[in-house]
Amino acid sequence: MTADEPSLRVGIDIGGTFTDLSVLDPTGIVAVGKSLTTHGSPAQGVIDALGELLRTHEIHASRIGRLVHGTTLVTNALIERRGARTAMLTTEGFRDVIEMGREHRYDLYDLEIEMPVPLVPRNLRIGVPERILATGQVHVPLDEDRVATVAKEFVAAGVEAVAVCFLHSHMNPEHEQQAREVINDVAPRLRVALSSDINPEVREYERFSTTIANVYVQGVVEDYLAELREGLHTLGVRDAPMIMLSNGGVTAIEVAQRFPIRMLESGPAGGALGAVAFGRRTGDSDLLAFDMGGTTAKLCMIEDAEPLLTHAFEVNRVYKLKPGSGLPVRAPVIDMIEIGAGGGSIARVNSLGLISVGPDSAGSEPGPVCYGQGGDSVTVTDADLVLGLLDSASFLGGRMILDVESSREALRTQIAQPLGITVEDAAWGIHATVNANMADAARVHAIERGRDVDRLPLFVSGGNGPLHGPGVAQALGSPSYIVPPAAGVLSTLGFLAAPPxxxxxxxxxxxxxxxxxxxxxxxxxxxxxxxxxxxxxxxxxxxxxxxxxxxxxxxxxxxxxxxxxxxxxxxxxxxxxxxxxxxxxxxxxxxxxxxxxxxxxxxxxxxxxxxGPDPHQALAFSSTRIADTAVKGRRSAKFGPDTGYQEVNVYDRHLLCPGAEITGPALVEEPESTLVIPPGGHCLVLDDQAIRVELGADKGPTS
The missing domain is CATH 3.30.1490 (Dna Ligase; domain 1)
Incomplete structure (x- = not known):
């Protein structure tokens, strides 16, 4: 193969705080990158980040033969209500279905309960005469004249998109298809989605909600993907990018543009797929995959080398852990729980005088206090920095210097003084609290699905997963945890391990x-x-x-x-x-x-x-550096509530060869993440460069 032939694969994942990238060739990982997400212009941020990574490693974009992209764009557009002005055309008498929902109160005793607000206001939900029975038989023919009149009214009201949601259209789509033809004739600029195309299933509330959400974000997604495609072409990438879907598969841009709601959880899906790929290599077919980034943490159960799937999901929950408090979506998605626990999660003292963490996040703008970008709320990252688990000089490979003194001052004034404790104890309290929150969420997630997480190895990834995974594993009673190479950008590796x-x-x-x-x-x-x-x-x-x-x-x-x-x-x-x-x-x-x-x-x-066929992509680093020792230095760090700071070895992840062993406490750094090996932990580097840490049987939870 010549140097100009497109032999490289690229994965790109836009998260709430960081944009992650990886470049692979047939032998494994060639380069990885991580940069702050640019929320104002995500497509340009991707182009800039990829361009910088390629220049740094002297790689020409024409060598890229496959690029897979996952993004939080759809989720963010729904949460921030940045979609099109959308209307709903429905069966006469059923326009309030999406507001009535299931008439279920997710909290019976909350007198001020907040219910999810529909994406379409009531004045833009219009019923027309038609009726198809549950058997699929036409009971009342569609009034096409009324559809034409309503379509013109929508145009006059500034509507950009219409969801056509008729009763029982999953059994017979004839009336919805007729309505689309009429709308296209009298209002050709309106974007139209049919519930019989988007979600041909029973239960009109979920079907209507899914169809509305799909067409609501469709314009945003089309514009974004068109900008991304053009930017990549300008950069020199020959082929259009493939798009990661929530079900763990990849698809063409055209399919993603037609069904953007299937991109809802595309980023988190990558982490689960990476866990599956490495689990197959290490012989761990049953795992609990734990991915912790800058904004959220995700947990997913892997059984028989496959992630659990679900076909029901809620977006923009008023209360993150309470089913029924968000907008329902019926689409195939890897079954995971997501909580507001990331490096940027904000810590505070609550009304009970206890430390609480999240769910709100400082994100990338302005970010934690230590970023020095104007953030003034103490976060998990600030606590980890004060504990010595992070190095102020090597964060993001040294491209961002963290301000430890500002973090200490924020901890002192916001947490330590109100509680009457030391700054160090305040930092450990934040670290332990977020670990306990994630362990509790994992137990609930498993119990609701009839599973048991006890004794399952934990697979940790994300920029903060290797940092907090040990505490979560110990709290859950896991015997060990596994950390892949390039753990901080694992979702992008998962993209490249996924088949169409x-x-x-x-x-x-x-x-x-x-x-x-x-x-x-x-x-x-x-x-x-x-x-x-x-x-x-x-x-x-x-x-x-x-x-x-x-x-x-x-x-x-x-x-x-x-x-x-x-x-x-x-x-x-x-x-x-x-x-x-x-x-x-x-x-x-x-x-x-x-x-x-x-x-x-x-x-x-x-x-x-x-x-489609499995890509069989190698996910280890294609080349490793050789050195006399993998120890890059020593650092003082705190590993438990009752221990002081200990001087421990800090290892360079890229200098650890298969077969290398480390006994904790110790820290292992790579530019995108830091791995904690707690006291009593025993680390072994496996043949595929993943690290397995066996936890001491006599060690209880550190949180």
Whole structure:
């Protein structure tokens, strides 16, 4: 292969505080980078950061053959309400569905409860005469004249986008398609989204909400991706970037522009995929993946070398950990919990006289006090710096010098003095509090899914994951934790380890009887054809596509379903019996050994995941430096509430070769993150350059 052939792969992830980058060739990691996120112009920030990384490492952009990008753009646009002026066209009498929701109070005893505010105000939610029954039969024909009149009224009101959400359109999309044709005729500049395209599933509240959110951010995403594509082309990148989706797959820009709501959790998905990739190499098929960045921390359970998936998500929750307090979205997403606990999370003394951390963050603008950019609220990073766990001179590889004295002063006035404690104890209190918060969230996340996190190894990543992962692991009782190379930018490595993938879905009620195999084969066949077309548009050859089938099932009369992977369809009468057996097994795993007997079972929703070939990307550093010792110096650091500062060795991560061993306490630094090896911990560098730290059996939680 010549030097000019596009052999490099690039991953880029825009986070709330940092933008992460990695460049890989077939042998592994060539370069990584991390820079502060530019919220005012994220696309230009990506171009500038990539350009700087390529110049630093003397890499020409024409060598980039594949670039995968994940971003918080969709999430931020929904939270900040920066989308298009959007209207909703719906069945007459149902315009308040998205405001009534499920009439569920997420806190029964809060008299001043805040409910999520719909993206479309009531005056822009208009009902028109039409009705399709739950069977898919047309009961009342669509009044096309009324649709045309309403579309003109929308234009006069300055509306830019319209969500067409009719009752039971998942069973028969005819009326929604008619409405789109009418709107395109009389108001061709309006962007139109159909709920039967975006989320053809039962439950109108979630379907309407998802469709509105999709079209609300579509213009923002299209403009951003067009700017990014043009900027990359100007930089010298030949091909259009691929986009990371929330389900853990990558897709073409055109698909992402059509379904931007599927990008909602694209960045966090990368961290989980990186955990899967390294877990397969280390033989850890079951893991708890923990990613902590500058703004948030994410936790995800990995089972049998696959992340758990969900198809329901809430964005912009009024209260982060309370289901029902946000806008519902129905889209495939890696199942994880996200809490406001990052390096930039703000610490304070609450009304009970206790230290609390987050969920608000100083972000990158102005950032923690130690950044010296105008931030005046003490943060987790300020505490870690005072504890000696961070080095003021080597942060971001020395490109940003941290002001430790300003951090000490902020800790003294905001935390230590009000509590009557030392600055050092205040710093440890912040460090321990955020660790405990994340451990508690992990337990809740696991319990809600019928799982147990005890004794699971913790896979840590993100700029602050290796720093706080040890405390979280000890609080959870984990036997060990694993830290990959380039942990601070792991999400970008996960992007490059992910195959092209897309999920399609359709709700069709079906009883379990002898006719089910014929129904299943027809439905699955249709979904496979649809998903294959989407993957082929991303450049995947037809022969390289594989399919995974699943269904959502429930007992008759229940209001919720569980997903069951479908066995191969056969024409025998026993197929539905086998499917029912799979359902009972899944039900008992989720809810316990006792399951209802003598109750009918039904299928509500059918799903297909189409996946392209695995990229088989090497994720270790392609070359390592050789030195007489990996020790780069010594530093005084505090590792526990009852210990003073200890002088410990600080190791250069890039000088640790496979087979190297370290006994804690110690610190291991690389430009993007710092790994803490606590007292009693034993570190071993594995063949793929990941580090496994075994925790001493006699060590209790340090938090």
């Amino acid at each position: 993938s897309i999920d399609v879905v359709r709700s069709r009620y079906s009883r379990l009887d002898d006719s089910l195999p014929r129904v299943a084969e027809a439905l699955f066949g249709s979904l496979e054809e649809e998903s294959a077309e989407l993957l082929e548009s991303s450049g995947v050859a037809t022969g390289d596509i594989s399919f995974a089938r699943s269904v959502e099932m429930r007992f008759e009369g229940q209001g919720a379903e569980i997903e069951v992977f479908a066995p191969p369809v056969t024409e025998t009468a026993d197929w539905h019996v086998e499917l029912e057996r799979e359902f009972y097994d899944a039900y008992r795993r989720r809810f316990g050994p006792v399951a209802p007997e003598g109750v009918g079972v039904e299928v509500l929703t059918w799903r297909v995941r189409a996946t």
